[in-house]
Amino acid sequence: MSQNHSQISDEEILNLLKEEASFDSGFSLLMAKYQERLYWHVRRMVVEHEDANDVIQNCLVKVFRNVRQFEQKSQLYTWLYRIATNEAITFLKKKKRRAAHALDAPESMVINQLEADPYFDGNRAQMLLQQALTKLPDRQRQVFLLRYFDEMPYQEMSEILETSVGALKASFHHAVKKIEHYLSNVQSVD
Amino acid sequence: MKDSQNRKSDIQQELEALSPLLLRLKGQESGLTVPPNYFRNLEKEVAEKLVTPQQESSWLSKIAASYRWSLQPKLAFSFAAIAVLVVAGLWVLNRNQESEVAEFAQLSSEEIESYIDRNIDDFDLDLLVEYAASDQGVSSIKLHTESLNEEELGEYLDDYIDELELDKLDDLY
Incomplete structure (x- = not known):
């Protein structure tokens, strides 16, 4: 079943979505092809499942409400990733404002969130990796997530983040070095 | 588009050179999970949200609600x-x-002066006296005495003086 979804081209999905009669088929195909990828992209950005669930739902609703205006100047998945990234960034900014009065540092907040999240069962090393990610500037963090977890080529990242490939490579390099330095300085990384 | 195998190979080569530690961590499970059947339910939830009417943004709807009575x-x-x-x-x-x-x-100064002469009784006397007492008034007031003979001038001054109060006369000096 998933093979069929991945074989269907984005153009075919878009054509189905543009017609009222075939919208439902297009909807199901797009969800089957992209919902998991987009969810995990959002989840890695916002960390907690409940937050990721809110963000991904808002993102997908926006996608389907605006898909008829999509002019195909970029590829479909680039457009989807851009919407998901922007939605997650907006959410994180709001969350940061709400937490501005909290006494906890961001990294300890992430640890608390992960410990409280029933949908996290990672080991200490993964916990520390998440902690290290909170130390990165927002842009470097986005670059690291797209490259490290989504394994996205730099050219595609460049379209989503609207940054040159050279700048992205430099950002990823700096992010990796900062994370490695952080992990090396904390004890007992598994 | 490169297939996923090529992507994996690209990032692995990059990490081997940059950070073997992060490459090792990448091979582990991230620990992030989702509830059972989450993605099947997600499709249903998004479909339900799509059939409900689009909501206005919160600040816009608040403003609209405040002024709805006026509509x-x-x-x-x-x-x-x-x-x-x-x-x-x-x-x-x-x-x-x-x-x-x-x-x-559009009126000429002669027309204005003629109007004032004709309607002098309508002007407030105190205002005229104050104006006459000022430097500007003294220098600019024209009494049009050229056309008056001595007798007419005497009558005019007598009438004018009768209307003045003593303290106003002091102001003239």
Whole structure:
């Protein structure tokens, strides 16, 4: 079943979505092809499942409400990733404002969130990796997530983040070095 | 588009060179999980949200709600009528003021002086005395005495002095 979804081209999905009669088929195909990828992209950005669930739902609703205006100047998945990234960034900014009065540092907040999240069962090393990610500037963090977890080529990242490939490579390099330095300085990384 | 195998190979080579530690961590499970059947339910939830009417943004809906009462037909008509009357009134007032100023500007100084002479009784005496007492008044007031003979001039001054109070006379010196 998933093979069929991945074989269907984005153009075919878009054509189905543009017609009222075939919208439902297009909807199901797009969800089957992209919902998991987009969810995990959002989840890695916002960390907690409940937050990721809110963000991904808002993102997908926006996608389907605006898909008829999509002019195909970029590829479909680039457009989807851009919407998901922007939605997650907006959410994180709001969350940061709400937490501005909290006494906890961001990294300890992430640890608390992960410990409280029933949908996290990672080991200490993964916990520390998440902690290290909170130390990165927002842009470097986005670059690291797209490259490290989504394994996205730099050219595609460049379209989503609207940054040159050279700048992205430099950002990823700096992010990796900062994370490695952080992990090396904390004890007992598994 | 490169397939996923090529992507994996690219990032692995990059990490081997940059950070073997992060490459090792990448091979582990991230520990992030989702509830059972989450993605099947997600499709249903998004589909349900799509059939519900699109909500206005919160700040916009608050403003709209605050002014919704004014959109009732009777009230809206009343507001519109008042607005038209106010605008029309301001326009007429402005037009009259403009025309008065324009007409006044067209008068020659002789015509103005002639008007003042003819209507001197309508002017406030205190104002005239104050004006006459000032430097500007003394130097600029013209009594048109050229056309008066001595007797007429005497009568004029007598009439004028009778109307003045003593303290006002002091102001003239």
